[in-house]
Amino acid sequence: MKCGYVAVLGRPNAGKSSLVNFLVGEEVAVVSHRQQTTRDQILGIKTGEDFQIVFVDTPGIHHSKNVLDRVMNKRVRSALAGADVILYLFDGSKEIDDEEKDYIKNLFDKSENVILVETKIDKFSKKEQKSGKNGVFAEIEEKNLQFIREIGKEKSLQKISAISGENMPKLQQQIVESLPDGTPIFDEDDFTDKSxxxxxxxxxxxxxxxxxxxxxxxxxxxxxxxxxxxxxxxxxxxxxxxxxxxxxxxxxxxxxxxxxxxxxxxxxxxxxxxxxxxxxxxxxxxxxxxxxxxxxxxxx
Ligand SMILES: Nc1nc2c(ncn2[C@@H]2O[C@H](COP(=O)(O)OP(=O)(O)OP(=O)(O)O)[C@@H](O)[C@H]2O)c(=O)[nH]1
Ligand SMILES: [Mg+2]
Known part of the structure; x- marks a missing residue:
């Protein structure tokens, strides 16, 4: 059986909690349009016939302003430490900036099992349909893709939507394949570690x-x-x-x-x-x- 921990990382608002809720099929983590919604490290557990994925939802990566921020950033680091697979999410409707590029490169340097996930592609196609093929969103996507090609990681890229569910089964399959063989960590009925x-x-x-x-x-x-x-x-x-x-x-x-x-x-x-x-x-x-x-x- 394929079992293990999957750290879900990315900037505030990238869609981390939405992805975890979608794949777990339960409302494990709060989702909102505001940045820095998630404060804790929250486990979302999905058990199938031959796998158990334990998602570790994390607070968005950001600069620390106060003690709460530092506690949140510490939770991101601890999620990374115990992860078998890392999902790095970025909002597909925004250009990846230099700081985030460095962060992504660093992740690939340090870990072997990183999956890049472009989120919110439903937004992209709707706007795209309105604005025609060469709209601003196509430009953004092309720029982001260019960076991903530069670092040689286009094969590890998945494009998903937590609203329409597009490509979610494919992503889940890729996660399962990346997990080590083992025995389930949690009961098959559990969907979170939280009370x-x-x-x-x-x-x-x-x-x-x-x-x-x-x-x-x-x-x-x-x-x-x-x-x-x-x-x-x-x-x-x-x-x-x-x-x-x-x-x-x-x-x-x-x-x-x-x-x-x-x-x-x-x-x-x-x-x-x-x-x-x-x-x-x-x-x-x-x-x-x-x-x-x-x-x-x-x-x-
Ligand atoms: N259109 C669209 N909106 C999405 C998608 N995924 C998330 N969102 C929206 O993006 C906003 C942020 O989503 P969250 O899942 O809370 O993002 P997060 O990365 O967990 O944010 P933090 O916890 O603040 O770091 C919410 O308003 C979601 O409804 C998606 O696939 N498509
Ligand atoms: Mg969140």
Whole structure:
């Protein structure tokens, strides 16, 4: 049986979590249009007849500004260290810049099993159809391809879409073939290493990322503080931690309207996940500068 770890790397927003969710077939990691959505290293597990792929979703590679950023970058390095295969994702609708080129070259120098993945090709073809064959996207693709040819890696390139699913079976096949022979690491029913508490905290953060404007989302951490389950009901309390008193007001919304809406979606998600009724309480708290001073309280 082919079994092993697959590190999923790339810039923020490249589509890493979307790819993992698609191939695992479950919502393992939060996806959003914002950069730096993923903060933890999250395992997504896919077991087939003759293989088990353990995807390691990672935070996007970026410059560190605060302690949280450094923790995130450390998680990328640790994912690399234990990987049998590395997927490096880049957004096909953007030109690969010099810094990223160096990073990719370095990856190929250091590891034998690297698969380059061009993401979001659905976007490409739609725009392309509108703008004609020689549109700006064709130009971008050609430039990126030129670089990949220069480093002699066009054979390791896969072009995919996590929206349409195009070429996903091919990519999965290539991953499986690259894995070593071994025995499964996880149970065949497992789809992640994370607890239900973590999945629920992440769901809350994911909904807030969608709902809120501008800077507030990056300053949010969510912790489930109470999780109490019997045969029929699960009681969940969670803290939404933000950095400013003013943000707290925005999260709660007029007369609590926003928080109520978030609570409704999360409750539905938890009921589906656990297959029982859920009583959910959300509390909004302020912890100034937690991203520098108190990261360990929320991310350990
Ligand atoms: N059109 C299109 N959009 C995509 C595709 N894959 C991801 N996206 C979108 O790109 C954005 C970022 O996707 P994520 O999967 O969260 O990206 P990520 O690389 O995990 O981002 P970080 O966790 O911030 O590093 C989201 O708005 C996704 O819906 C794709 O194949 N096609
Ligand atoms: Mg992500």
């Amino acid at each position: 239900v508490k973590f999945l629920i905290a992440e769901k809350i953060r994911g909904i807030l990322l969608q709902e809120l404007d501008q800077e507030i989302p990056h300053g949010i951490a969510v912790v489930v503080t109470n999780f109490d389950e019997n045969d029929e009901l699960v009681r969940i309390d969670a803290d939404i931690v933000c950095e400013r008193q003013q943000h707290k007001g925005i999260i709660i919304g007029k007369g609590g309207a926003n928080l109520k809406k978030v609570g409704e979606s999360v409750r539905k998600y938890a009921e589906k996940l656990l297959d029982k009724k859920c009583a959910l309480k959300l509390f909004v708290k302020v912890d100034e500068d937690w991203r520098d001073k108190n990261v360990a309280k929320y991310y350990n």
